[in-house]
Amino acid sequence: MIDQASRIAERIMPWTLGVTVFLLSMASTAGSMGVKSALPMPVLTAVAACCGFAAIFARRRLWPLVVVGAVAHTWLVMWPAAAVASYYAGTQLRRRRDLWLYAGGTVVLYALGGLISYRSGGYRALVAGTLANVLLMGGAMLGLPLVAGLWVRARRQVLDAMRDQAEQLLREQVLRADQACDQERARIAREMHDVVAHRVSLMVLHAGALEVNAPDARTAEAAALISCMGREALTNLREVLGVLRSPDPERGPQPTLADLDRLLDQSRALGIVVNRHDEGEARPLSPTAERTAYRVVQEALTNVHKHAGNAETDVYVRYWPIELEVLIRNQPPTATDGDLPGSGWGLVGLRERVELVGGRLEAGPRYEGGFQVRAEIPTV
Template structure:
């Protein structure tokens, strides 16, 4: 907004000062008719307003107005713009030479005039003084402004370069850290899961009864699926611009529940409300909530019977996983303690809520409200 108004403020100031100059307030009074003086002053003001786009009309009007009427405001503005526009060298020296010649011409014209004009603008001392004030000082001010702009532009460019370099270094550090994590996971987790799958396969082949063989086959299948998921995660960590593979949704929930049932846990699914398609992120989050809750049941509640509730509310999907107390639960399987923390962060990122803890029936429950509107 200011950039649009400023040129015309300058034009209005040049017009008013030009009129004041011809009236004798800040210059030499002219005997020409007022319409002629107003027209010349208006031309100077318009040229000053357009100087940001084209500044040569301001130079021409300023030269004519000064040589003819000793009207100085347009000449001052032209010298300032010359300092901000012209490169140091040939163009700048040509302007300086032309401006000095024109100012000298104005002094000669004023010297041959009669009365007050000859005294003010025709003597050698006043010509030199006015030339320094109207040409030298504005030109120096324009050169200073131009140099300052160049310095600021250079500083901005350098700051941008440093910022880009910092971002590049951060990206490199992140890629290196991801590669290190991928190596650690491959060396430790993938190796151990592979051994688990191999032992499950050996147990399946040498099982003394059908039930043991089925359990071993289930363990091997779960382990192979875990290896597949682990390879996908490692691929995401290694890729500089990762593209994620297909993510589980609520359509895969029954398969997840069947895996827990195959391990001897009674899992009951209850759907309440009218099922409807939900945003992919909401479905993935709901799946992860059920997965983590069932994992905790396996770790800490033995084969306790578990209920999984999916409640379709108007604005959210409520997921409730509740296991009943079981006397044989030993709770001796190791856990990191970060599963529910990460799950809560995942749910809260969607604007939802997650509560986990004992319930009055003696078991444990996980309740998540996931926005689904």
């Protein structure tokens, strides 16, 4: 909105300036703001119109306005175009030599105009032909606009320099923040590798040893499952560590709803009855939506393993027109070996993940007993 208003103002201002110069030039020749001229009105109107048109395009081409202003002032003591030309000379002339040439040429023209006015006699000689009035008009019509233009240009240069400096500081700040993030990610990756990966590797080794020396087939099968899941956890951990170490935020292949059955089979292999229910017409969804749904089911099943033991669990995947609903509901536990320790941040992080995609997460105990997690994930 602000940029649009600025563009509109940039288009309107030149025309406003041109109309103002035209009206002031007419007032100057009429005697109300200058010396009244005896020339016919069409001639005066044409000269004033030339001054106005030259002022409209003064930002792009300064010299037409300088020439028109010099002729109008010397011939008719018409000052508006000359004043505007002096202002634009201060803002546009970059080289010092050009400024001195402009100032010297203007002084000569004002002196010439004063001489012509002095020889014209009458009211014009009184107003624009005396030395005091020539100096006064030269200072007012040449000096003040030129100084104002120089001040505006200097101010613009200072603001541009400050803007460039601020942008450079912002870039440096972003770079330092990125470097700090990379260092922190590398530190977290080292900690996870040294602690988590080491412990999981030991778990896989012990499970393998238990599988080899198991006293019965059931124990061997459970040990093999633990070893398999541990290796998969190590694979996932290596992927996460790769993401943390890499400066590129793009991740590798992530699980989607196509991998949901494999996730449920892992829970079934641990002795938990997991029922999947798909409702609605299944359709391809965005990778973000499917990945979020998968993580919701994964975290909910993890909580079932930790806190509900062998409780039967139902997983509902409902395809609605504008959203995907995922509901995980477990029955009250019938036999547990005690709650496993948890970080307490699983559902908090899951809620943040769902809300980041514009969805909503609800989790809590059921009235009939048990626990449920329900997520609504937008698909459009």
